[in-house]
Amino acid sequence: MSRLSAFSSPLLLGFDDIERVLDRVSKAANDGYPPYNIERLPRADGVTGEMLRITLAVAGFTRDQLDVSAEENQLVIRGCQSDDNGERQYLHRGIAARQFQRAFVLAEGIEILGADLKDGLLSIDLARPEPARIVRKIDISTHD
Structure with missing residues (x-):
């Protein structure tokens, strides 16, 4: 049995990648850590178009414990804190x-x-x- 989606219309050609991206995003949306904001910024000098800022609350992380990378069509932010391996004695953690x-x-x-x-x-x-x-004129050929 095939799965029906909004992208299964015969008028939407080549949108298979978008459907896969939406599936991936909906699965990742359940994790709420770390919290983040996305905001639109005023245009800066030398930048044409829209400017955006993603801000993540990463309290307790140092610069060395964070990694920001572009992987294919994704912005990936990773944070890795190491446990102090029993160096401290916590009364409450x-x-x-x-x-x-x-x-x-x-x-x-x-x-x-x-x-x-x-x-x-x-x-x-x-x-x-x-x-x-981009507007491109498509020539119509005739066959007699």
Whole structure:
């Protein structure tokens, strides 16, 4: 039995990748750690198009414990804290050393401008250039 989706219309050609991306995003949306914001920024000098910023709350992580990378069409942020291996004796431990991976699927053409860690917040700036409008005339051939 085949699966029906919004992309199974015969008028939507070549959208198989988008369907796979939506499946992947819906599975990853259940994990709420670390919390994050996505905001639209005013345009900066030299940047055409829209500017975006993703900010993740990564309190307790140092710069060396965080990794930001672009993998295919995804922005992947990883954090890895090591346990102190019994060096401390806790009376109460409410702040656990934990690892995370958060991935954001990027549309084609989005550029990652940079990342900044300040006051426990990791900010990643992105730019979405304005797409060029392409109009192409298709010649119609005749066969007699």
